[in-house]
Amino acid sequence: MQKVGIVGYYQVKLYSDANYGRYEMIFEASRGALDKAGLKKKDISTVISCTNDYYDGRTISNCFTVEVGGGYMADESKVEMDGAHAVLYGLMRVLSGNHNLALVWGGSMASCYPYHSARLYETDPTWERPLAYVNDITSAGFQMRAYMEKYGVTVEDIAKVAVKNKKNAAKNPLALKEAQLPNLTVKDVLDSGIYSDPVTELMAAPPCDSVAALLLAPEKQALKITDRPVWIKGVGYSQEPYYLGDRDLSGCKSMNLAGKMAYAGAGIKDPSSEIDVAELFEACAHEELIFAEELGFAKKGKGAEINSAINGDLPINPSGGALGGHPPCGTGLIRIIEAVKQLTGEAGQYQVKGAKKAVASGQIGMCAQNNILYVLEAN
Amino acid sequence: MSEEKVIVANKGLVRADFAFWVGQYLDKFYDGLENKKIMGNKCPKCGDVFVPPRKICGQCNVVIPLEENWVDLPDTGILKNFTITPYRINDRSSRKAKDWIIGIVQIDGSNTSIIYRLLNMEPKDVKIGMKVKIEWNENTKGDPSDIKGFIKV
Numbered sequence: 026m027q028k029v030g031i032v033g034y035y036q037v038k039l040y041s042d043a044n045y046g047r048y049e050m051i052f053e054a055s056r057g058a059l060d061k062a063g064l065k066k067k068d069i070s071t072v073i074s075c076t077n078d079y080y081d082g083r084t085i086s087n088c089f090t091v092e093v094g095g096g097y098m099a100d101e102s103k104v105e106m107d108g109a110h111a112v113l114y115g116l117m118r119v120l121s122g123n124h125n126l127a128l129v130w131g132g133s134m135a136s137c138y139p140y141h142s143a144r145l146y147e148t149d150p151t152w153e154r155p156l157a158y159v160n161d162i163t164s165a166g167f168q169m170r171a172y173m174e175k176y177g178v179t180v181e182d183i184a185k186v187a188v189k190n191k192k193n194a195a196k197n198p199l200a201l202k203e204a205q206l207p208n209l210t211v212k213d214v215l216d217s218g219i220y221s222d223p224v225t226e227l228m229a230a231p232p233c234d235s236v237a238a239l240l241l242a243p244e245k246q247a248l249k250i251t252d253r254p255v256w257i258k259g260v261g262y263s264q265e266p267y268y269l270g271d272r273d274l275s276g277c278k279s280m281n282l283a284g285k286m287a288y289a290g291a292g293i294k295d296p297s298s299e300i301d302v303a304e305l306f307e308a309c310a311h312e313e314l315i316f317a318e319e320l321g322f323a324k325k326g327k328g329a330e331i332n333s334a335i336n337g338d339l340p341i342n343p344s345g346g347a348l349g350g351h352p353p354c355g356t357g358l359i360r361i362i363e364a365v366k367q368l369t370g371e372a373g374q375y376q377v378k379g380a381k382k383a384v385a386s387g388q389i390g391m392c393a394q395n396n397i398l399y400v401l402e403a404n
Numbered sequence: 405m406s407e408e409k410v411i412v413a414n415k416g417l418v419r420a421d422f423a424f425w426v427g428q429y430l431d432k433f434y435d436g437l438e439n440k441k442i443m444g445n446k447c448p449k450c451g452d453v454f455v456p457p458r459k460i461c462g463q464c465n466v467v468i469p470l471e472e473n474w475v476d477l478p479d480t481g482i483l484k485n486f487t488i489t490p491y492r493i494n495d496r497s498s499r500k501a502k503d504w505i506i507g508i509v510q511i512d513g514s515n516t517s518i519i520y521r522l523l524n525m526e527p528k529d530v531k532i533g534m535k536v537k538i539e540w541n542e543n544t545k546g547d548p549s550d551i552k553g554f555i556k557v
Contacts, residue, residue: 044409082414145493151426152456156548157493158506158519166487167508174485174532219503222488222527266462270508270517274485 026290029119030247030254031401032126033062033240034362039201039350042136043234047081050236052093055130058238059095062250070124072101075111075131075354079143095128107306108132108237108358109387109397113260115241125246132236132355140232140353147391149267159269161308164391165229166221168274169311173223175275176326178314180223184214186310187228187348189334194345196335196374201233201350214310228310228348235352237359252404255365258382259293259400261286269391277312280386280396281319287384288321291400296321300400301380302367303333303341304360306388310348313341316386320398335375343367343375357387361399368403428470429457438546442477442538444514452515453477479538480557481511486522486530503527509536509554521553529556 035057037043037050045053055072059065072095076086083089087103090096104111108131115127144161148154172178188209194200195207206213209227217227240250247254263282265272284296293299303322307313314328322339323331333341342348344363347356364383366372383401388394426434429445433456436443445457449464453475459467485508490499505522507530522530523539536554544550 042409141491142493150422150424151430152548153519156520158504158521160493162491162493163487163489163506163519166489166506167485170487170532171485218499219488219490221491224487268516270510270519271462 026259027120028244029116029257030242030244031239031257031365032242032247032250032254033058033064034238034365035061036199036237036359036362037132037235038199039233039235039352041201041203041231041233043134045234047134048090048093050132050134050234051090051130054132054236054238055093055095055128058128058240062240064126064240064250066095068126069095069099069128071115071118071127072096072099073111073115073118073127073129074101074103075106075108075129075358076103076133077105077354079146080133080135080138080353082138094130106389106395107387107397108355109306109361109385109399110357110389112239112241112358112361112399113262113397116257116260119241119243125242127241128238129241129358130236130238131358132352134234135232135353136234153268159391161391162221164269165224165309167269168392169224169309171274172276172311172315178326178329180215181211182329183228183311183314184211185329186307186313187214190310190313190342190346190348191227193335193343193375194349197344197349200345201231204231204345204349224309230308230347230351230356233350233352235350235355235359237355237362239358239362253369254404255368256402256404257399258402259287259290260398261288261290262395262397264390264395267394272392274392276325277315277319277393277396280316280393280398283396283398284320287398287400291402293400297323297339300339300382300384302343302364302377302383303339304344304346304364304383304385305341306347306357306360306386307342308347308351308388308393312393313346317341320384335377340377343372343377357397360387361385361401364399364401368401427459429459433457434546437550438544440479440540440544440550442479442511444475444477444511446473446475448473453513454516455511455514455518475513477511477513481509481536481554483522483530483532483534483536483554484508484510484517485532488527505530507536507554520551523553523555525556
């Protein structure tokens with residue numbers, strides 16, 4: 026693959042109820058990324074946005090973001106998935122050879138709409154939706170139980186992921202304040218109230234408000250813009266069947282296939298020794314373990330044995346991950362930005378020492394129906 | 405952030421209800437439900453039996469002809485998975501006093517599973533692998549609500 030560099034980024038701080046109009050938030054992110062890279066609006070040759078009509082409460086929601094999202098009289102289109110999928114579209118635009126700078130932005134304000142009710146609209150209106158038993162809440166419960174039953178993983182093993190990520194979030198100034206919990210214990214997580222058994226409230230990524238932006242440029246241009254671009258070395262993506270009842274929820278085959286594709290592109294042979302840090306979009310704590318296993322960091326069912334602390338063998342979600350705040354449509358994009366920060370040494374209190382290679386993932390759908398993985402490398 | 409937040413609520417000025425045509429396969433399935441019968445259909449290539457029935461086998465990427473490959477199935481199955489929740493999706497703002505137990509059930513003779521409530525059971529009675537049976541609604545209408553849920557056999 027030709028080299029494409031990430032040359033700038035910006036993330037608005039996560040808020041549970043931001044006092045922003047969404048336009049201000051989109052502008053802060055897209056303008057912030059340009060400013061950080063020392064670029065101007067006219068330097069952008071293509072814009073890819075990521076929002077969702079349901080979450081924005083309007084149809085063709087990107088037609089309202091022309092002025093604030095860098096799309097004024099410019100080439101712009103939308104990906105209605107996760108921000109990490111919008112990056113794939115931006116990457117393809119740059120790889121086409123027609124673009125010198127792609128601006129990718131994504132996010133939403135979950136404080137403005139009932140997120141879990143909106144998720145119901147993913148289900149089949151002619152079969153599962155009328156009874157509303159299948160939604161992101163119950164499906165997370167099924168997924169966690171399937172994983173625990175198959176491999177004998179305990180609720181404590183999964184609660185530890187939440188403890189780690191919420192502690193990490195406390196070191197990340199951009200994480201959601203309510204998710205920054207430096208003194209959290211396993212017992213606190215288990216006692217935090219049943220969300221959908223065995224998932225408790227503190228195991229689930231809290232929906233919140235934010236927008237993030239990323240800039241992509243082809244190799245030559247990237248090196249003109251910055252002396253420390255982060256290179257996209259590989260990308261992979263795959264998806265599972267639609268109906269939850271058709272799937273094996275104890276693992277995540279689509280993440281496994283996405284990983285294989287991304288590793289093949291990047292020439293990764295032994296992920297657990299070659300990857301220095303991972304930022305994985307875990308909608309619930311157990312997904313971090315499932316993904317880590319599918320990506321080859323541990324044997325199946327042994328994800329909890331990885332020392333994934335910031336100073337551990339393979340740090341996972343040092344930023345706090347999605348458990349540190351989940352702005353729908355922005356969360357996977359933020360995982361990529363966090364991986365970039367690790368590779369450029371800009372992660373501050375949660376910096377992984379000497380990180381040279383990272384993976385970052387995004388997802389969309391019930392129980393991570395669709396997964397995308399990037400392999401990133403420092404210059 | 406400043407203390408006062410001005411909110412404009414959009415209650416929706418138009419009402420636009422959707423009417424989804426379920427398609428020929430689900431139509432036949434719902435006719436079966438109305439008569440308290442479960443029908444699946446079988447992929448002619450891999451042999452997987454689907455409930456609910458469908459036109460395309462995603463794995464084989466082939467059409468399952470509408471006229472053939474229908475399989476009559478019993479109203480019994482195996483509990484594959486379950487979750488217990490105090491929330492209802494359209495009202496997550498408040499917890500309900502009564503938990504719902506929701507199960508994933510594989511109807512005997514099929515390769516896929518369907519999701520319904522488990523009825524007349526306490527959480528301690530629920531075991532993965534247990535045999536369950538459909539509790540039909542007395543007055544069936546030919547839609548997903550004809551299956552009230554699953555009960556212990």
